[in-house]
Structure formats: C-alpha cells, structure tokens
Amino acid sequence: MGRPSESDSGAAPYNFGGDWVPSQLEIARRAARKTRNFRNSIIAVASSIVVIGGLALIAVTSPGWKSLSDTFFAWAYGVEVLPKIILGFGTNITLTLIASTCVAILGLSIALIRTSRSPALAPFRILATLYVDVFRGIPMLLVILLVGFGIPALRIQGLTNNVLILGTIAVIITYTAYVAEVIRSGILTIHPSQRAAARSLGLSHFQSLRYVVLPQAFRRVTPPLLNDLVALIKDTGLVSILGVTDAVRAAQIASSRSFNYTPYVMAAIIFLLVTIPLTRFTDRTLRRSIERQNATGVA
Amino acid sequence: MSQPVLEVKQLRKSYGSEVVLEDISFTVPVHTATVFIGSSGSGKSTLLRCINLLDQIDDGSIVLDGEDITAVGADVDKVRRKLGIVFQSFNLFPHMKVIDNITLAPMKVQGISRELARENAYKLLDRFGLHDKAENYPDRLSGGQQQRVAIIRSIAVAPRLLLLDEITSALDPVLVNEVLSTVRDLKIEGMTMVLATHEMGFAKQVADEVCFLHHGKILEWGTPSQILEAPKQPETKEFLKRVHEAGRL
Ligand SMILES: Nc1ncnc2c1ncn2[C@@H]1O[C@H](COP(=O)(O)OP(=O)(O)OP(=O)(O)O)[C@@H](O)[C@H]1O
Numbered sequence: 001m002g003r004p005s006e007s008d009s010g011a012a013p014y015n016f017g018g019d020w021v022p023s024q025l026e027i028a029r030r031a032a033r034k035t036r037n038f039r040n041s042i043i044a045v046a047s048s049i050v051v052i053g054g055l056a057l058i059a060v061t062s063p064g065w066k067s068l069s070d071t072f073f074a075w076a077y078g079v080e081v082l083p084k085i086i087l088g089f090g091t092n093i094t095l096t097l098i099a100s101t102c103v104a105i106l107g108l109s110i111a112l113i114r115t116s117r118s119p120a121l122a123p124f125r126i127l128a129t130l131y132v133d134v135f136r137g138i139p140m141l142l143v144i145l146l147v148g149f150g151i152p153a154l155r156i157q158g159l160t161n162n163v164l165i166l167g168t169i170a171v172i173i174t175y176t177a178y179v180a181e182v183i184r185s186g187i188l189t190i191h192p193s194q195r196a197a198a199r200s201l202g203l204s205h206f207q208s209l210r211y212v213v214l215p216q217a218f219r220r221v222t223p224p225l226l227n228d229l230v231a232l233i234k235d236t237g238l239v240s241i242l243g244v245t246d247a248v249r250a251a252q253i254a255s256s257r258s259f260n261y262t263p264y265v266m267a268a269i270i271f272l273l274v275t276i277p278l279t280r281f282t283d284r285t286l287r288r289s290i291e292r293q294n295a296t297g298v299a
Numbered sequence: 300m301s302q303p304v305l306e307v308k309q310l311r312k313s314y315g316s317e318v319v320l321e322d323i324s325f326t327v328p329v330h331t332a333t334v335f336i337g338s339s340g341s342g343k344s345t346l347l348r349c350i351n352l353l354d355q356i357d358d359g360s361i362v363l364d365g366e367d368i369t370a371v372g373a374d375v376d377k378v379r380r381k382l383g384i385v386f387q388s389f390n391l392f393p394h395m396k397v398i399d400n401i402t403l404a405p406m407k408v409q410g411i412s413r414e415l416a417r418e419n420a421y422k423l424l425d426r427f428g429l430h431d432k433a434e435n436y437p438d439r440l441s442g443g444q445q446q447r448v449a450i451i452r453s454i455a456v457a458p459r460l461l462l463l464d465e466i467t468s469a470l471d472p473v474l475v476n477e478v479l480s481t482v483r484d485l486k487i488e489g490m491t492m493v494l495a496t497h498e499m500g501f502a503k504q505v506a507d508e509v510c511f512l513h514h515g516k517i518l519e520w521g522t523p524s525q526i527l528e529a530p531k532q533p534e535t536k537e538f539l540k541r542v543h544e545a546g547r548l
C-alpha cells in the first residue's frame with residue numbers, strides 16, 4: 001500500500017516512540033493484501049472490456065447503425081456548427097452566474113424569514129411559506145412561459161420585454177424556492193443547544209446566526225446546493241423556448257436547417273463537459289461532509 | 300454586608316400544567332458557591348436556565364447585582380454578558396478551533412481586539428494546561444478537555460456569576476477530576492458560582508451553601524456539613540442514601 005491515506009491507517013495510529021518494525025505476521029499480511037488487490041484490479045479491467053466492448057459491438061453491427069450515426073453523429077457537420085453552439089452556451093453560463101448569485105441571496109433571505117420567530121415578521125413568514133409552496137409545485141417551464149410571454153403582454157410602460165432578462169427572472173423565481181428550502185432544512189438541523197450556547201455568551205440573535213448557526217448549516221447543505229447548481233445549469237436551456245439564443249436554441253436552428261440532429265448531440269456534449277466535473281466534485285464534497293459528520297458525532 | 304451577586308425571590312416556573320419550580324428563594328453573596336443537589340428531574344437545570352434567561356419564569360424575580368433582570372424591558376443580552384453558563388453537554392462550536400471558540404464572545408460582544416482576545420485566551424489555556432490544544436477543533440479533544448474549554452470560554456468574558464450545570468455527568472470518572480479541579484481553582488480565585496451537581500464529594504469541597512431541591516422546591520439548605528452529613532428532612536436522607544449506594548459519596 002503506497003498511498004498514505006487516513007482511512008487505511010490500520011497500520012499504527014499511535015506512535016509509542018522508537019522505531020517500529022513490522023512483524024513477520026504483518027509483512028505476510030501486507031503481501032497477501034497486495035496480491036489480492038492486484039488480482040481484483042485485473043478482474044475489474046477484464047470484465048469492463050468484455051461488457052462495454054460487447055455492448056459497443058452489438059450497437060455497431062446492428063442494422064440501424066448506419067442511419068443512426070448519419071443522423072446523430074455527423075461529426076463534420078457537428079464541428080461546423082460548433083462555434084455557434086459554444087457562443088450560445090456562453091448565454092447559459094452568464095445566465096447561470098447571474099441567477100445563482102441572485103438565488104443565493106434571495107434563498108438565504110427567505111430561509112431566514114421562515115426560521116425566524118419574531119412576531120414582527122409574521123406576515124413575511126406567511127408570504128414566504130406561500131411563495132415556496134407555490135413555486136416548488138409548478139413546472140419551471142410554466143413559470144418561464146408565464147413570465148416570458150405574460151409580462152410583455154401586460155404592455156406596462158418601463159417594464160422590459162427582453163426575453164433574456166425575463167427568462168432569467170423566471171429561473172430565479174423557481175430556484176429561489178428550492179434553495180430556500182434546502183437552506184432552511186440546514187438551519188433546522190443545527191441543534192438548539194448551539195444557539196443557546198451562543199446566546200448565553202451574550203451574542204445577539206443576529207450574531208448567533210452569523211457566527212454559529214449559519215456556518216454549520218452551510219457546511220451541511222453544500223452538497224445539495226451543488227446538486228441544485230448542476231440542475232440550474234441544465235435548466236437554463238429551458239429559456240430557449242422564449243427565443244433566447246442559448247446553446248439549445250443555437251443547436252435547434254442548426255438542426256432545422258439541415259434535418260440532422262448532430263447539433264443537439266454537440267450541445268449535449270458541451271453541457272456534459274461542465275456538469276460532469278461539477279457532479280464529481282459534488283460527490284466528493286458529500287463524501288467529505290459525511291466523513292466529517294461521522295467524526296464529529298452528534299456534537 | 301455588601302450586596303449579594305444574585306438574589307432569587309419566590310421563583311416559579313412551569314411547563315404547561317407541570318410545575319417544575321415553586322417558591323424558590325436564595326441569595327448568593329460575592330465569592331461564594333451555592334450548590335444545588337437533588338434527584339434527576341427535580342428542576343436543577345431549569346433553575347439555571349431561568350437565571351440565564353434562557354427560559355421565561357412564571358412568577359417571582361431574579362436580581363443580579365441589584366438589578367431586577369426579570370423586570371419588563373430588561374436588556375437580555377446585557378444580562379447574559381454578566382453571566383457565564385457551562386452545560387452538561389459542553390456545547391462547544393464544532394466548526395471553530397478551540398481558540399476561536401474562546402475569543403468569539405470577547406471580540407463580538409465586548410468589542411475587544413483580536414490580538415488582545417487571543418492573548419487573554421492563551422493565558423487562560425496556559426493556566427488550565429490546554430495551551431497545545433488551542434489550534435485544534437473540539438472533536439479532537441477528550442471529553443474532559445472539551446468541558447474545560449467550555450469553562451474557559453464562559454469565563455473569558457469575565458462574568459459576574461458562573462452557572463455550572465452538571466458539568467461532569469457526561470464524563471468518564473477518570474476525566475471528572477481534571478474538570479472539578481478546574482472549578483476548584485476558579486473558586487479559590489473568588490469566582491461567584493451556582494452549580495448543579497451529582498458529585499457530593501465535590502459539593503462538600505467547593506460549596507458555601509448546599510440546597511436540596513425536591514420536586515421543584517428547596518426542601519432544605521445550609522452549610523455542606525449540615526446538609527450532607529446531618530440532614531434533617533427524610534427526603535434529603537433518602538436522597539443521600541441512594542447517592543451513597545450508587546457509590547458517589
Ligand atoms: N422544555 C421542557 N418542556 C417541558 N418540560 C420540561 C422541559 N425541560 C424540563 N422539563 C421538565 O422539568 C422537570 C425538571 O427538569 P430539569 O432538567 O430541570 O431537571 P434536573 O434536576 O436538571 O434533572 P437532571 O439531574 O436529570 O439533569 C422535568 O420533569 C422535566 O421533564
């Protein structure tokens with residue numbers, strides 16, 4: 001075992017001083033472990049080749065493969081339209097950055113309002129609850145249509161008709177509802193004794209939140225929030241329905257011009273290039289946060 | 300005689316229809332320790348929580364340094380700055396290093412500079428033999444060390460009165476002593492304290508006055524030797540006998 005990681009520190013957690021030389025027994029054990037690990041990796045590689053290779057073979061030799069690859073994997077055409085799709089994807093990224101910032105601020109505010117107990121905030125609590133219930137229960141596509149086509153139909157002076165802005169607002173409205181709930185659940189999982197300890201030290205209600213409750217809550221909800229970020233990136237594609245030229249819309253235009261679906265595949269690949277690393281990162285964060293929680297116990 | 304630090308008068312507290320504390324009156328002069336003993340559920344924790352205004356009382360009053368802290372319009376945050384409380388379950392902040400646990404209140408509540416707060420914190424950690432733990436997170440400490448950090452955290456704001464709620468009952472017997480000796484040191488330095496404890500030996504050592512709480516009432520009170528060695532009430536005798544049988548005397 002060359003990798004010195006904490007999880008396999010079955011070796012020697014305590015240093016009793018002096019030079020420790022592994023016993024014959026331990027040396028034999030390590031050798032056996034090494035052989036077993038080596039054998040396991042060989043098996044894993046071999047079985048992967050057989051299974052995945054087999055599936056690929058079945059696909060390629062099937063009768064429909066020719067027309068399938070012509071329709072979806074016409075790479076020459078794909079490369080030709082790629083710049084347009086990448087340009088459109090810039091819109092998705094911009095939208096994601098703006099929306100996630102707004103959603104973070106608004107979601108936190110709503111979570112704080114919903115978890116507050118001050119009587120002065122009672123009406124806001126009711127409104128916040130209503131808001132969350134409504135917008136978590138409506139398909140986002142509907143919200144986008146309502147905001148994107150409905151608001152211009154009002155013909156109110158001074159209100160924007162820019163579909164990009166309206167689409168962004170629709171995305172923000174929906175995701176704020178999700179994120180507020182995630183943050184609220186994080187706040188609720190912090191044991192009341194933590195707040196009691198903070199308050200008993202003389203910290204005000206706000207200071208207790210700021211220094212004691214929220215930092216712990218955020219640590220717990222980072223993995224679900226990252227999940228929501230991945231979902232947000234994908235869902236920005238939905239604003240294409242308003243005519244915003246994002247990656248999806250760009251692919252749609254290119255595809256309808258040639259009756260070939262490769263542009264859609266290209267757009268999908270571009271989304272994956274961003275979302276897969278982010279998903280892996282989320283997984284790692286989640287694993288770490290579970291490890292940390294197990295180490296801390298219920299403190 | 301100078302003004303007492305704490306004066307509790309006819310305090311009453313109930314949860315719903317269950318009366319938890321009734322007609323509680325006692326006085327804690329400066330530099331003394333008052334120890335509450337009594338079986339589980341007799342109301343010790345509730346009393347300390349009421350004094351710290353973490354729970355609202357139903358009747359009576361609590362006077363701290365001559366000021367009625369249960370009066371309408373009393374500044375809760377200001378009152379709490381004068382009181383330190385240490386809980387049975389430590390309640391350290393797990394996301395902060397030991398040193399930051401200790402400096403948080405001095406910096407944010409008292410407005411002391413970071414450098415000065417850290418300097419003071421290190422002095423306290425030194426004194427209680429925890430200097431090398433300053434940069435650790437609480438979960439890397441033993442239970443006894445965590446509880447001592449909790450004590451240091453609560454005295455870092457120089458409270459007028461320290462409330463200690465069964466601070467050793469979550470600890471191994473071996474770790475109990477290091478925590479208790481910390482409290483003894485504080486007593487010697489003149490800290491005024493109210494404690495709830497199951498450790499009768501310890502009560503005998505630090506207490507100036509012992510109160511026996513039974514079903515939410517102070518049934519008997521007096522010097523440690525009066526209460527622990529020559530109790531008059533049958534309930535007190537019964538309680539001490541049970542504690543003795545459990546091997547804690
Ligand atoms: N938040 C609460 N709501 C309702 N009842 C409560 C609450 N807190 C405490 N009680 C009740 O008040 C009574 C006294 O509880 P308290 O925790 O003060 O006892 P204690 O003397 O500290 O006991 P222990 O020695 O086990 O810590 C108990 O009967 C308990 O059930």
Ligand SMILES: [Mg+2]
Nearest residue numbers: 343344345465
């Ligand atoms: Mg208790």
